[in-house]
Each structure stands twice: as structure tokens, then as C-alpha cells.
Amino acid sequence: MPKARVRASWQLDAASARALAQAAHGDPFAVLGPHDTIDGRVVRACLPGATKVEVLRHDGSVMGLLEPGEEHGLFENLIRDSAPYRLRITWPDAVQETEDPYAFGPLLGDIDLHLFNEGRHFGLAHCLGAQPMQIDGVNGVRFAVWAPNASRVGVVGDFNSWDRRRHPMRLRHPAGVWELFIPHVTSGSRYKYDIRGPGGAEMPWKADPVARQTEAPPNTASIVPLPDRHHWHDQRWMRERAQRQAADAPIAIYEVHLGSWLGPDRDGAENSHWDFAVRRLVPYLVETGFTHVELLPVTEHPFGGSWGYQPVALFAPTARYGPPQGLSRFVDALHAAGIGIILDWVPAHFPTDAHGLARFDGTALYEHLDPREGLHRDWNTYVYNFGRREVQGFLIASALYWLEHFHVDGLRVDAVASMLYRDYSRRTGEWIPNVHGGRENLEAIGFLRHLNAVVAERCPGAIVIAEESTAWPGVSRPISSGGLGFSYKWNMGWMHDTLRYMEKEPIHRQYHHHDMTFGLLYAFSENFILPLSHDEVVYGKRSLIGKMPGDRWQRFANLRAYFGFMWGHPGKKLLFMGGEFAQEREWNHDRPLDWDLIGVPEHAGIQRLVGDLNRLYAREPALHRRDCEGSGFAWTVGDDGSNSVFAFLRFAAEQQPVLVVSNMTPVPREHYRIGVPHGGPWHEILNTDSGYYGGSNVGNSGKVAASAIGAHGQPYSLELVLPPLATIFLRHEG
Secondary structure, eight states, X not given: OOOOOOOOTTSOOHHHHHXXXXXXXXXXXXXXXXXXXXXXXXXXXXXXXXXXXXXXXXXXXXXXXXXXXXXXXXXXXXXXOOSOOXXXXXXXXXXXXXXOGGGSOOOSOHHHHHHHHHTOXXXXXXXXXXXXXXXXXXXXXXXXXXXXXXXXXXXXXXXXXXXXXXXXXXEETTTTEEEEEXXXXXXXXXXXXXXXXXXXXXXXXXXXXXXXXBOOTTOOOEEOOOOOOOOOOOHHHHHHHHHHTSTTSXXXXXXXXXXXXXXXXXXXXXXXXXXXXXXXXXXXXXXXXXXXXXXXXXXXXSOGGGTTSSOSEEEEEOGGGOOTHHHHHHHHHHHHTXXXXXXXXXXXXXXXXXXXXXXXXXXXXXXXXXXXXXXXXXXXXXXXOTTSHHHHHHHHHHHHIIIIISOOOEEEETTHHHHHBTTTTOOTTSSOOOTTSOSBOHHHHHHHHHHXXXXXXXXXXXXXXXXXXXXXXXXXXXXXXXXXXXXXXXXXXXXXXXXXXXXXXXXXXGGGTHHHHGGGGTTTSSOEEEEEOGGGGSTTSOOXXXXXXXXHHHHXXXXXXXXXXXXXXXXXXXXXXXXXXXXXXXXXXXXXXXXXXXXXXXXXXXXXXXXXXXXXXXXXXXXXXXXXOGGGEEEEEEEETTTTEEEEEEOOTTSOOEEEEEEOSSSOEEEXXXXXXXOEEEEEEEETTOGGGTSOOOSOTTEEEEBSOOBTTBSEEEEEEEOXXXXXXXXXXX
């Protein structure tokens, strides 16, 4: 019988060697790298596929040779020289020299780990994830990932042939963060995490939750980010930003899905959507007078049909549009043109894709385990566990990364209503009450207040906007007075009510007059944005022009009148792309907008009108200074349902008032008397029925004198001609 091999005292025990060979060892630093034994220093390396491993001094001389162990890939030997060393690894087709990853000590500081566990490490983008850096004079990448319930975590990537045995990580107790510095890994390398769950359960490879760059879908790997050396030129904008985004400023937002705004670069002149947007979108925004652009989510997402609302990488701009540095160039160009940028941001839920956050370490880490709390049945997505400090910190760090690193001016927080209520879109028995037995999601409320407080403190002048569709009180009121602390709230009720009215045939509108007036009952309870968003032009809802009744002329006149009413109404403005030139078909994220329609007179007229409305809104203080104050608005005619006429005044301190009048029928109305506060001339400063916009040129010849005849509670009045299906603006000249 052959004699059993005698194992030296310094050799690794069979169980540990087998665990390394099977990518199952949870404490690699206990066995790999240099270790002092009673026989001297031993060096071990797990390098499956290598044929020879030498230990070198830094001057290149050989200190010793590591012998193959019993398990495939294990090399070890006594190396009595205690000097720093490198490994020279002979592979079947190459020779590699590198420092040993397992010769480096702990990497993350105790303060970093403590702040992370407290949910107060807001610089996670530069703490966790893949961080190119130099340690002890050696260039490489520090990888770090939160997976507290994993039994073993390793890094796989281009740099180790995607061999899960090569780079197991060190667990930092009690933070639950795994870390490893891998020498000579370079920017641009692809990687993922190989995680074994509790009990050693194998799992799909996971993308990095804090990746700052990713592969383009359908590929799913994270990428070691390239350094962003962008030199910013927007210092003036940043100084003035708070004033430009305040409640008394004109804010007119153009909502854009960047991938379908114009489609691929037809000239082939740009290397990314971002650079294309610099060349084409920025000038277009200037031309049409919008003050801001709002992008549908640009965080990386696996399914394009989600439009970005199911993201997997909350720190990475989608690779669909090019490298992240392109976003910096785009933002800088916007700011140079005097335009702000808002990003849609999704902290409410995340998709169940196997490579994402779902059951990240084999447990419900980022989400709730119980589907009554952790599953959005409407969207088949997971709900973040807002009660977990690390999850709150992760989300807030994501928000700050976009605001601070990319100089973004605001975030629109998606699906806030679904966060506020535990019973959102759930039937009885499908939700769990809060600790007081109520339906309010107290943990999500705490998160939103925390988010808004941190943004206000760290990002002066930045705004946070809530997409919130319920009557939750104080969404945009200060946290100190019990509010949620948002800067603005989308007025979803106004959008639904007024669109419902505009879809009616004019003869029936008299019976739905309240749809246009009801919003003024609560218009000043929040800082509102009036949205005509992407959600209203998809899934069979038809485009804006498609919603308008009547023959072709009436449809365009209806839309012009509606835009005039909206721009005169209190509240900031938001319009989804394509609406500004009355695109006929519904929006399709896979197709560019129908830009050829701009050559059609009716469509060109709508585009000219929107540009003029934006400029009028910005130019006239009465139309924006008190958008969020009741003192800036007064009805003059709000009850003339039989004629479908609406008239109201807009005010600003020490400025001339503006009268806005809408006639929502195709019948011109002559000698229509409307009360006003001042006598003398009132100039017609915009008429949506102008022939310049495609109208019939009915109006008031540019000026009307107010006579001393009281009406509608005002001491003076104007006798006006109201054009058919039109809105007119008149400013007092006193």
C-alpha cells in the first residue's frame, strides 16, 4: 500500500484547502497571503490554472518557489525572508507579476464602517464599490460591498478570467462589509460579486449596488469607473441657482426621455447621446424658452421598456447614453445656457432581476421579506426597507451623488404616494398596519424627511420634487412645521381634471365647468408644478392633440387654448416632449419624435406658441412671482359655465397685473365685459388665436381701455372680444 502523505505543520489543512478550491472559504485572509508559523513565514496563494508561482523581492530577485498543494490551484511554501514581496505567476500563455492581494491589511476605516451602519455615510459612491486607488505605492482597485448575511463573497471579473476561486474577500465585522484590494486592476475592467448566502447557498453573480459605471444592457456587469476629470465652468450658475429655482421664480420644465427625443445621431458626429444632447437639445431648449429640462431616470436599468423607473444601479448613469463623463459635459452645457436640469429618481422600489439588489446576500437585505410589505404587486418589484438605517443611507447617498458629483439641480422623486401608505394598491389582508395600527408608512415618511433635510443642508439651491397623487398634507411644507420638506409637488389632480374637461366636446363643457376651477380650491396648499407628463401620452391615452375634440382646426385651437390656460394658471409648468409641437401619435420609447411635423403649419404654430408662452411667463412677474401664494390670484369670471369662459387676474407686488381669459367654445364672444382693478389701457400681450400660431386672428387689436363700469367686484371693466377656443393675456399699463 502507498504511504500516506505526511502534512507539514505549516501546510494548510485539508478542509480549508478544499474550501478554497470550491470557492467556499469565508475567511481567506486567515489562510492566504503571508502567515507566521512556528516553522517560519509561509506564503499561500490560490491561483487555479497557474503552472508556477515564484516569490520575488521588490528588486526582482527570487525569494522562493511556492509548491502546488494537494488541492488544485493552491500554492504554498515557507519563505523565510520577511521582506515585502511580489508574486511571479506563470500561466499557460503568459507570465504575470503582481503584489499579493492578501498581503494588505484592512482597508476601510472604522469611521467609514460606523457611519455606514448608522445610515449617515453619504459619500458611499467613494467608499463602497470599485475605487481605483494607490495603497503602499501600488496601483489597483479597492472593492467593497455590503452583504452581512453572506457566508462568503468574492470578486470576479476580466482581471481573473471570471474565476470565482481567485479573489475571495475579507469580512469586516460587525459592519457586514466585504473588502479586497486587487493590485493592477485598471479602470474599464468589468466585474461582479460572487456571493454565497447563509449556509453556503450559491447565488447568481451580483452587479455592484454602488457601481458608478455599468455595461450597456442587456449585459449586466459593473465597470471599474474611469476617472471623471471634468473641469466645471458653472460657478456663476451654482451661485445663482437658489434664486432661479425659488418659489417666486419662473420654472418651465421640458420633460425628456433622452433615448427617444431624437433617436440615434443621424449625422454620426457624436460618440454618445450626451454629446448629441449638448449639440442639439441644449440649443432647442434655449429656442423654446424652457428654464429646465427633466430627464426620465438615467440610472442604469435592465429593461428599456420601464423607461428607467425600474433601476438596478442607483449611482450609475445608463450606459445606453455613453460614459458617465458625458453627463457632466451635458450638465455644464445646460448651465452655460442658463438652463437647469432635474433627474427623475426612484427610491420607492427596485426590480427583481437576479443580478440586482433582490435577495442580495441570500436574504431580504434591501427589501422587506414579507410580501405584504416588500412586494409591489402592480409593478412586480421589491419595496425598499426604509426602516433599515443602511438602506436609508444608501438611498440618500445616491441622491447626493447626482446632486454633488454631476451638479444636477434637482430630483423628482417618483411614486411618493406608494411610499407614504402601507395599503397603497393593496386589498384588505394584503398589508400590515404600522405600530399604531394605521396605514401610514412611518419609516418611509422618516426617510423622506431625512432625505430632504440632508439635501437642503448639503446642496444649497437644489430642489426635490414629489410625484405625489394623494391629498397627503404638507408635502412641500417645512419639516419643522410637520411637512415632508419637498420643494415642490406635482399637481396630479389639476392634470387629470383639466384633461378630462378638454376631452369633452365644447357643447358639453358647461356641465363640467368645475373640472377647470376645482384646482383653485387647493392651488396654494402646496408649492405646485402643473404637469403634462409622459404618463398622459402612453398606453392608449392618446397624445395631447389626440385628446382634443372636433375637426382639425378645432383640435389645434383647443390645445392652444389649453396651453394658454395652463401657462396663466398659478403653478410652475412641465410639458413632456412632443407636446410642444402637438405630436399626433402616442409616445413610443423605441421611436424618435416625429420632428417632420414641424414643417406642417399647424404644428409649427403650436411650437411657436409654447416658446412665446415660456418667454411671457418668464418676462411677466405677475405670472410667476406668486405662483405659490393665494395673493397672486383672483377670479374675475369663474362661474360662467354656460359660456365656458374663465377669467382671472395674476398679481405681483409693485408690478402690473395680468388678466387671463379663456373661451373654451368655438363661438367668438363680442362685448364680453370683465371686471378689472384699474382703469386705462390694457394691452393684449398674447392671443392663442393669433394667425402666427395657426388661429383665426380674432382679438382686440392689441389694446382695450378699461371704463369706470364696475363688474365682478372690480371698480373698472373691459369690454372684450373673446376669440373662439382661445386664451388671451392682457396687461395693465398704468
